[in-house]
Amino acid sequence: MLIPKNNANLMRTKILIKIAESYLNDKFANADRIPLDLRPKETVPSRCCVYKDRAVLKYRCMAGLGHCPEEETDELTTLREYGEEALKRTEAPKNKLSVIDIACSACVKSQYVVTEVCRGCFAQPCRLNCPKEAISIVKGRAHIDPDKCVNCGKCFEVCPYHSIVKIPVPCEEACPVGAITKDESGREHIDVEKCISCGKCLASCPFGAIVERSQMIDVLRQIKETDKKVVAMLAPAVLGQFPGSINSLVGALKKVGFDEVIEVAVGADITTQKEAAEFIERMEEGKPFMTTSCCPAYFRAAQVHIPEIRPFVSDTKTPMYYTAELVKQECPECVSVFVGPCLAKRAEAEYDPHVDYVLTFEELGAILVASGINVDECPEEPFSKISHAQGRQFPVTGGVAGAVASLVGDKFDIRPEKIDGLTKENIRLLKRYATKGGENNMLEVMCCEGGCVSGPGCIALSKKAAKAVDAYVQTGKQLTPDSKIGE
Amino acid sequence: MANKIKVRICVGTSCFVMGSAQIQSLEFNAPDDIADKIEIVEERCMNLCKDIEHKYNRGPFVFVNDELIEQASYEKVVAKIREEIKKECNNE
Numbered sequence: 001m002l003i004p005k006n007n008a009n010l011m012r013t014k015i016l017i018k019i020a021e022s023y024l025n026d027k028f029a030n031a032d033r034i035p036l037d038l039r040p041k042e043t044v045p046s047r048c049c050v051y052k053d054r055a056v057l058k059y060r061c062m063a064g065l066g067h068c069p070e071e072e073t074d075e076l077t078t079l080r081e082y083g084e085e086a087l088k089r090t091e092a093p094k095n096k097l098s099v100i101d102i103a104c105s106a107c108v109k110s111q112y113v114v115t116e117v118c119r120g121c122f123a124q125p126c127r128l129n130c131p132k133e134a135i136s137i138v139k140g141r142a143h144i145d146p147d148k149c150v151n152c153g154k155c156f157e158v159c160p161y162h163s164i165v166k167i168p169v170p171c172e173e174a175c176p177v178g179a180i181t182k183d184e185s186g187r188e189h190i191d192v193e194k195c196i197s198c199g200k201c202l203a204s205c206p207f208g209a210i211v212e213r214s215q216m217i218d219v220l221r222q223i224k225e226t227d228k229k230v231v232a233m234l235a236p237a238v239l240g241q242f243p244g245s246i247n248s249l250v251g252a253l254k255k256v257g258f259d260e261v262i263e264v265a266v267g268a269d270i271t272t273q274k275e276a277a278e279f280i281e282r283m284e285e286g287k288p289f290m291t292t293s294c295c296p297a298y299f300r301a302a303q304v305h306i307p308e309i310r311p312f313v314s315d316t317k318t319p320m321y322y323t324a325e326l327v328k329q330e331c332p333e334c335v336s337v338f339v340g341p342c343l344a345k346r347a348e349a350e351y352d353p354h355v356d357y358v359l360t361f362e363e364l365g366a367i368l369v370a371s372g373i374n375v376d377e378c379p380e381e382p383f384s385k386i387s388h389a390q391g392r393q394f395p396v397t398g399g400v401a402g403a404v405a406s407l408v409g410d411k412f413d414i415r416p417e418k419i420d421g422l423t424k425e426n427i428r429l430l431k432r433y434a435t436k437g438g439e440n441n442m443l444e445v446m447c448c449e450g451g452c453v454s455g456p457g458c459i460a461l462s463k464k465a466a467k468a469v470d471a472y473v474q475t476g477k478q479l480t481p482d483s484k485i486g487e
Numbered sequence: 488m489a490n491k492i493k494v495r496i497c498v499g500t501s502c503f504v505m506g507s508a509q510i511q512s513l514e515f516n517a518p519d520d521i522a523d524k525i526e527i528v529e530e531r532c533m534n535l536c537k538d539i540e541h542k543y544n545r546g547p548f549v550f551v552n553d554e555l556i557e558q559a560s561y562e563k564v565v566a567k568i569r570e571e572i573k574k575e576c577n578n579e
Binding site: 460 | 498499500501503504505506508509511514515529531532543
């Protein structure tokens, strides 16, 4: 999902680095310089002028500090003040995706347009196939009446010259559940009731107008300003995100100030064991199929948008849940921080009593850069618990189903199917499974195409990351239904 | 052309986070005219980001043959590679 060669997501990384640096340097005393540093006067503006660029950057910085730009009450509140406010928070800011209204370019309403390629042909299939009689021939060329057009796309399909184009609205196109729509002014708004926090809109907006509240400063404050033990729980998609060995990354996190580092792949081992047992049980009860439940965006989509699939969703908890449970069993008063590729995990964490904060790889990267830490040069340190091959393969599409299938073995005829990416089409497919059944009995659903390695919080290219995950899987011991976990 | 053009991409943490991760897409879908003329090397931190005044701000760093590109982007690197190809063609 992370689109390579994209200025908008690169700027987000830079903002996070500047914010982490501003905290580490002087606790935001000079935070109001950040938009100026990122857009000095001599740069070529990307909007109408550098001042508008800076105004947008200020809102993006607000989100980086954990505030929601929509909640601004006084435009004169400075970034320094927002920073100081962030440091007073004792609980993680609530997960929320929102649109910066002045940054939203209010893309034209999704529509079909006749281009100059139109020859004004004799057949006129566009006009004849339009169900709303919206097309007429004006000055020898087809013309679509926007008031009558219902965006069905028939004209687009039948034009023999491909002269009709569709102008999409990227965020609306990306959102699989129709949670982002225009207001009267044409700007986008996100309906929190419908939103599944997948972050597809954020990754797709060409104007960088969509932001979410970061918890980076909250985590830094816990590390630097409290005596509490802070534990990092690294999602299995971490392989390949930071060049250097995985054990050097553990060393790097210790240098940042984390007291302990554990792999979420350990929790994924537990998920594998429980889900395999649950699968066999459900099949023996005669259920037609089961879907995985570890992707929080899918889990939420099932609750809100695909109610008919709910009875078939596994009750097994996620790898994050089991990992955090282990962490809190050993040290109930510690602060647990999940670090992963996922924005929806922030929503999941709000319902998980054992998870205190969620960071993305990008945010961790920003902390490392701001702290001047090069992972490759850090001493190698061991994880506190060792994971198996099965838990390690979760973040790549097919990995979860594969892990579960390997434990089911010959105890039941398991026929897995990958639902690779929660698109509008795949949501329809899931609905069909729920009402009419299908040929397979184990559906692995991942919201991000390619799996968690393509998550919106990733740094590395998903192809490279998937390779690194695979290499790590090869070095892991095989899990069995009775393997002891977390030793 | 005898030798391939060496593209050394710094994958130190700061360069990687600042965008060299994205430049690695050259490995998978480089434009046709340069795809078979380049050799991509992952370079460990070359300490170019340790400059006190500018620090990471000048990164990511990429070398195309012996020429250093600061604040490298996919576009800049591809342009430099094309320049180098032209140079070598003229020399032959």
